[in-house]
Amino acid sequence: MDARTAAPGAGTPTGAASYFLIESKGNWAGPNAGTFLLDAVALAEAGHRVRVLLVEDGVLTAVGTDAPEIRRLAGAGVEILVDDFSAAQRALSATTLSPHVRLAGMDVAAAALTEDGCRGVWH
């Protein structure tokens, strides 16, 4: 997906939609994990509201201060959340994660996914 194919449609007054994308795969799981995050970038660059939650092995993408995938998402204006339980299970603390992310519980995902008009995708 690129910014052109992700262009806002005419379904809402402003044309923009809200996406809550959940990435559960680590980078080593294959190219699809990175592609999913690039889709998030394309949607954000097309003017949509995009939030990404990294969960399970997906949290490992946020390790380090200069993770390129995270930097790209943040540059596009994507809000990046890291599941606190998954991070704790992998012995990751907030200090080992990118400064562009914040820890969040599953309650944040539940709130987002039950918002009117929010489009959720789990990968």
Place this chain on the structure above:
Amino acid sequence: MAVMERRMWDLLLILTAAPHSGDVVTSALRLSQAVLDRGGSVRVWACGYANMMTQDTFGDTKLPNTRDPKGHYPSPSAVVQRMIADGEGRFGWIACTACSEERGAVHHVPQVRHRSPLRLARTIASARQTLYLGGA
């Protein structure tokens, strides 16, 4: 002519991953509980090996943990039963009949509903939000 209103659920999770494949069942149950805690409603459609979770042969507990022999570790079927009971109609678990029969996993706990995959599309239409967990 009277029109029957279809009940709408807040969230439908289609759980396609095998329980032993990773953390996905934990994630599905955590997300379900979080929606229930907000007063919402959730249904889980168990697909493939996820149908093994609710077999009545498990009993209420897992095998003893030798590092914590006095600990109580509920079986997956007990967890699902508890969530259905605590949810008071806001949590449902559906077993796919085709997936269950293919695996000889037809002895589900009685709280689980049995549905043909032919009703999957209708089940999705009855949810405001649907997520596939575990791949197609």
